[in-house]
Amino acid sequence: MTILKPAALGLALALGATPVAATVDPLDAQEIVETLLGLDASRHADPLAVMKGWGALYARQYAAAQAGDPIALRTWLLVGFASVARANAGTVEAFSGDLLPYYRSHPEEVLTALADNAWLVPATCFLIGNGFAHEGRNDADRPAFLSEETPRIKAALPPALARACLDQIAAPHFP
Numbered sequence: 001m002t003i004l005k006p007a008a009l010g011l012a013l014a015l016g017a018t019p020v021a022a023t024v025d026p027l028d029a030q031e032i033v034e035t036l037l038g039l040d041a042s043r044h045a046d047p048l049a050v051m052k053g054w055g056a057l058y059a060r061q062y063a064a065a066q067a068g069d070p071i072a073l074r075t076w077l078l079v080g081f082a083s084v085a086r087a088n089a090g091t092v093e094a095f096s097g098d099l100l101p102y103y104r105s106h107p108e109e110v111l112t113a114l115a116d117n118a119w120l121v122p123a124t125c126f127l128i129g130n131g132f133a134h135e136g137r138n139d140a141d142r143p144a145f146l147s148e149e150t151p152r153i154k155a156a157l158p159p160a161l162a163r164a165c166l167d168q169i170a171a172p173h174f175p
Helices: 004-014 019-023 026-036 047-066 070-085 089-105 107-116 118-136 139-156 159-170
Strands: none
Touching (some): 026 047, 026 070, 047 070, 070 107, 089 107, 089 118, 107 118, 107 139, 118 139, 118 159, 139 159
């Protein structure tokens, strides 16, 4: 159990966190780190429990992000990064449904999180772009979104990151 505090500290550092990061559940931090390492989460008894636990972690972070917790938002985006990195189709699918609407209602918060954590940009912008064609959504909305959001993204992110983000939104491909 000694890995819990280092995992939480590592997660806090990775997220560019403030002292508020101490509120990240150490078991959630450990599960994210284990997932990034390609290990089954040690807090779950079997593969089905691992899958359900990952879904519950996603749901907790998403709900807290929706409630305005900036650390939960960063942690939720890290879950998206881990899902893309580990090719977790189920979670990528969940993000494809949830992240675009979240971004539309909280663009400044998402862009602030990305500005603080540049390494999250490729996966997060991929997931935003992937949302346009998710479950029958009208992909024709993508050009209008890009036209509207390009100035905001360019103002929030350094030029190379803004271009990488806009490219992923325009034509999503696994980073």
